[in-house]
Amino acid sequence: MVDIPKPEELIKKTDTPLPSKRWENIPADLSPGKFCYPTKQKSLEYLDLPTPGREWSPADEEWPLPENWQEIIHEGFKERLEKYRSLKVFMDICVRCGACADKCHFFIGTGDPKNMPVVRAELLRSIYRNDFTTAGKILGKIAGARKLTPAVIKEWFSYFYQCTECRRCSVFCPYGIDTAEITMMARELLTLVGLNINWILEPAANCFRTGNHLGIQPHAFKEMIDFYCDDIEEVTGIRIDPSFNRKGAEILFITPSGDYFADPGIYTMMGYLLLFEHIGLDYTLSTYASEGGNFGLFTSADMVKRLNAKMYIEAKRLGVKWILGGECGHMWRVIHQYMDTLNGPADFLEAPVSPITGTKFENAASTKMVHIMEFTADLIKHDKLKIDPSRNDNKVVTFHDGCNPSRGMGLLEEPRYVIKNVCNNFYEMPENTIREQTFCCGSGAGLNTEEIMELRMRGGLPRANAVKYVHDKFGVNLLACICAIDRASLPPLMNYWVPDVGVTGVHELVGNALVMDGEIERTSDLRFEPLNDETPEGNKGEADE
């Protein structure tokens, strides 16, 4: 592991002037700490993906490219230009106006010009021009074309794994050019020649086999949930006994595996369990479809489909009416914009209706999957929950919009509505850093891996900086989010930049505030931390850590 500089040193290094050399002439830096580890052979083999044939490191001079790698890339590119209008249009129409340049968290955090979205796209576009356009074929360099060399492949590997597919640039682009699309295509091309990263493909392989990214097997899944039920019982005195793989349940609940594997996601899981118990929901959990997230999204459209298929397969097998999905970011990009198209039509399910309020979720009528924020907001609006928000009074909360729910869906008000109902102290971050302009945690799209910690801290700088602002101004001590990747990536980010701020899922806050029938008097929150009821009124809004 490479040491990373102290925050006060690192922030100074973000404002470096642009290099005097053109980006075309700067080779990618693939020294240790600057790249993600490549996928281990066994994961690629398990998923029937092309393998490089040997273990290798991006730091190697010679990369294990197949003999006809140029042909593979060329043909793969051609195929994708026909399959994706987005790619073709985005390759053709960028005018390099520069509006996207300082919208990327990686550019803000690294100052590396190849992290400007426009240049990231040019990495691919230059090859496109060379291979597929008349101007590029005739004029070459003058038209911005360049030949596909191993150095270009290295550059792709470096920079398309320095993009978190957050789509912030696409909000500002006058043509809506979406670097996420471009990065997805580039990663597909790299995967064709056996190049990708372990932090993505190992979870994908796990998910294919065990149903979830973390490779948790069915019995362990059940044990973990039971364990959280023990904790819930200790805090609330209520024993919850959720069902698994139960046929005939009304609703199948699917959440990312991060929610039942690690702190602080597990508290969000407890929040869900308490909520469902509170309203008496007829639901079941599945060990087969035990993953909400989908690392296929960071690999290829086919892999998205392969991993996502389980949701409908399981819903059909269990005979549920519809599916409820937990708090997650890229999971919802997939469910909202890909699932029905790839694995639908889900005609064996019913258009979702809340059994508690009778609300029809018309916006999910075809996919038949509802976001838990929509579900809970509806419950609160109909006054179906008994809530004591004062139990969250020691928490001064701000909310981080996940990239995908905000820019790939538009789930903005629901989480805010829920938070405001279960907490008394809520403050927004500055407006250019929230909602559709939200900044990525810096570790999305499969980059939440230890070996690139410095890059992650740099990429997360704009987010952390905005948190620091509300921390300093309002005493915010808790960052709420609705994304499992966030729950894993924001704690180290906060720890690095704003050490006094913790991270929580929104349903953890809900779980704390819910007044359950027959519960004991709560003295601690779901983390076994004291409720701090004694906080005098006047002290509200001050950090207490």
Place this chain on the structure above:
Amino acid sequence: MNADYLSSLIAVVVLGLIAYAGVAMAGLNGFFGVFVPYLALVLFVIGFTRRVLGWAGSAVPFRIPTTCGQEKSLPWIKQAKIDNPSTKTGVVLRMFFEVLLFRSLFRNTRATLNENGRLSYKWVLWLWAFALMFHYCFLLVVLRHLRFFTEPVPGFVKMLEGVDGMLQIGLPVMRISGVLLLVAATLLLLRRILLPKVRYISRPADYFPLFLIIGIAGTGIFMRYFTKVDVVKIKELTMGLATFHPAMVQDGIGALFYSHLFLVSILLAYIPNSKLMHMGGVFLSPTRNLANNSRAVRHINPWNHPVKVHTYEEYEDDFREKMIEAGLPVEKE
């Protein structure tokens, strides 16, 4: 000095001089006045059509709008109907604002890091303003030029001319759009040359069209206000072009006009092979022209194909014993 913009500048100057010399010295009026414009027109129409049909021929496998506001969800939550449209009308409105008013550029911010290590984002509208000014002036200038291609000149053209000349400065009356086009193109160019980030990403393909348009506007303005050309004779030539009865007007037009016409021809032929195709592409961007209703209405992917999945049966085969032991229900005991 930077080779990228210098080479583009030189290219445009040389192109202008070629036409000037070709007419003034070699008498190639017919070549530059008739042949080249027709060739450019053909290249433009064919090239533009091919590009757009090329885009149309590519599939739109997923509905991937970039949502820039609240989705349509629960009835009591106010939806951002334009920035996150769920209906066709909403999409049409979103495209209207995008194409005609550059909605997305209007959001532009500038990020700066201050000495206390605090990032701030300032709303900056310069690019939006320059771009809007540039495109609308260009449109007005093009429409005004219809006076050379129609007889009788339609009323709307006269009206535009009237509005455009309302300041009544000089004679011939100054057309505001022409001057502003030159100003806006120059501002966009200066932006590329002076702002470090924009300079870093700019290439000949960015400078060349700007110089070309500056050249076109410049020669046009020069002809109208300074060197003067015989407008009636020019119209004879352009009407000949528009009606496919090319008239060979040999004298009296002035070679500068041929420079102007040649640069316009170059621009026309250049459009389909360049980033200027954004004029067509902006309509086809899947992150803007689709409704965000993919959970309510299923989107069809024309190439959706079966993939290998790990079925429940395979899964149960892998873990049956452990499942039974943990008390989990199984299909096959």
Place this chain on the structure above:
Amino acid sequence: MNDKGMIIAGLIIFFTIFTFPIWYNHGAAAPPPEPELSQKAKAAKTCVEDTAYMRTEHMHLLNQWRNTAVRDGLREYTGKDGKTYEVSLSNTCLDCHSNKEQFCDRCHNYASVTPYCWDCHTYPKEKM
């Protein structure tokens, strides 16, 4: 999603607008205008400057005349050939070019030029 039809319709609309001049003129170019000289103008043989200059610069000259006469009160113009003229639209120009419709308007209409001379000056009475 099949939007090919819409895209082709868009292309057709674009090219229809783009080729407006072609179909608007029905493929026939109106003959270029031939300004008619009045008898007096014909007899004078030359205007205040030579014909080529007058064709392209008359508006500029008129503008100058307007300024010198109205603002500076100078009422004399000496042409390149040394002759002196009274600076006056009505008395000098219109004296010869008394046929506005056949002389001024023909070119102005053809080139879609709307001079604002007549905002202040009255039309000359048509006489051949």
